[in-house]
Amino acid sequence: MKADNAIDLVGVTKRFDEVTAVREFSTEIKKGEFFSLLGPSGCGKTTTLRMIAGLEVPTEGSILLEGSDVSSTPAHRRNVNTVFQDYALFPHMSVWKNIYFPLKMKKIPRSEAGPRIERVLRLVNMEGFANRLPQQLSGGQRQRIALARSLVNEPAALLLDEPLGALDFKLRVAMQKVLKDIQRNVGITFIYVTHDQTEAMTMSDRIAVMKDGLAHQIASPDEIYNNPATAFVASFIGDMNFVHGTVLENDGKSCLLDVEGRKVRADRAVDLGKGAEALVCIRTERMQINPQRSVENRVSAELSRIVYRGTDYEATCRIGRSELRAVVQAVGWPPELRVGDTVEVAWSAGDVIVFPLEEERDVIKYSAEAL
Ligand SMILES: Nc1ncnc2c1ncn2[C@@H]1O[C@H](COP(=O)(O)OP(=O)(O)O)[C@@H](O)[C@H]1O
Ligand SMILES: [Mg+2]
Incomplete structure (x- = not known):
């Protein structure tokens, strides 16, 4: 539980009636780390992410963001952003207005927002697209804009739930590189949910491999590949x-x-x-x-x-x-x-x-x- 950790999970358990979705999950996630939750459908990845986001309350255990217990902090007051597979861009707003939205919520004036929006558009390689509507963009471009929008208010961590799941194979591989480059450039902590082992292996600093709510192993890709903890x-x-x-x-x-x-x-x-x-x-x-x-x-x-x-x-x-x-x-x-x-x-x-x-x-x- 050090202050240079982005996120601490301490014995986090989540039960829904008779289903235990997550069991005693403990780990320390460093600032700037690319941390993946990997496992088959239903193993508890999304539930873990939603607890970090504040969208679910742990049944047991605690969650710390940058060293502070956020158990009683509501989702909108936590300094994390979530990117979903379906982009969730506002269809009637331009790219610029979509990215401005989270800044507007924080009452940041347009004059100050402008350069920040330009910076994130450059980061995701989408300069020159500010006036487009989401429907005038390809799937990969929409995903980049969703990413820019979630980065613009400089969260302590970005939570990504199977963000590339809707893309076809080649585009997904290309977007994996884009995501990894962006993460490296901004140095933001990424918590990345995927059921795709190749995706987790190629992008992550560390991976939690989960089954039935239990993290079987939390380690680097190399360690997980060469010294698997369980069958x-x-x-x-x-x-x-x-x-x-x-x-x-x-x-x-x-x-x-x-x-x-x-x-x-x-x-x-x-x-x-x-x-x-x-x-x-x-x-x-x-x-x-x-x-x-x-x-x-x-x-x-x-x-x-x-x-x-x-x-x-x-x-x-x-x-x-x-x-x-x-x-x-x-x-x-x-x-x-x-x-x-x-x-x-x-x-x-x-x-x-x-x-x-x-x-x-x-x-x-x-x-x-x-x-
Ligand atoms: N709101 C809920 N109510 C009841 N059960 C849930 C709820 N959310 C998730 N679950 C159950 O918890 C388990 C883990 O789900 P989830 O975290 O969505 O898995 P994953 O994202 O790895 O596919 C599953 O058995 C799922 O059915
Ligand atoms: Mg899921």
Whole structure:
């Protein structure tokens, strides 16, 4: 709870009748941080954002803005702004008047407002559009104006709830860069809600990965990708193989597992004793097929499926009753390989992540078997 934090969430819980939308959410968000709330639909992202905005009251816990408890401060008196997916621009007002609106509410005279409006229009790359009406703008331009309007009164934090959700894929990717550049330039704290893991990974300083109201992990994109705290996080971010295993040996620093009668080494601390049932995880892009150099884990497998995806191939390798998928860059793909071939699949001990088997119930599956 330092004064240089933009937002402190302290044990924040929100219940709606029998639904617990958010459970004991605690974190400190630094000034200028790009912080994302990521998770599947219904996990509590919007509710968390609405509590910060003052649109919902926490059932338990407290929220601090720039070090001060705002639990009893109404939404319009909090120094934060929210950007929604549907822009919410006033259709009958020009771009200039739309951006002037929040300043007018604060009784800032037009003479003082003018230069500030010019500055934010420049920031979102929309100079020269001041006299247009919202209907004369494209979706991406409207979103920029909505952003300019929410930045003009210099809030302590900007809260964005799936702001790019209505845009098509290419425009969304372009707007992600625009948003990130703007955030970097103004140095404002962004709290960004998305269910799109790529969006969160590419834009954020830190991400809270949520499921059923619970933040499973709050960490940097790198940490979340390489050291997922739970099997849910491991499955929600990136593309992961999951197979069952049994712990054979564990010295606290590395462990040896049995997977389909083969020995698999994991070079990391695993909190499971000998004989424990485990969920063994390896990223698909860390799997190698017939590598030249020696790798700690190497097993013989049958190629059961090959899918060409342009930049890469996805090869499904059958080992006993389990399948491991390897994603191999197209330039490095051995052209002679065919379905039914026997190959050696290999992966480093450092790339093996292990969870208790019970966590398998939290794994988000997008594979055909899950349908
Ligand atoms: N006003 C409300 N009344 C009752 N339940 C709600 C209300 N708002 C949200 N919920 C429930 O809280 C949970 C989290 O919702 P929400 O925060 O909107 O999730 P997300 O934004 O991650 O999709 C869901 O189960 C949702 O149905
Ligand atoms: Mg939502």
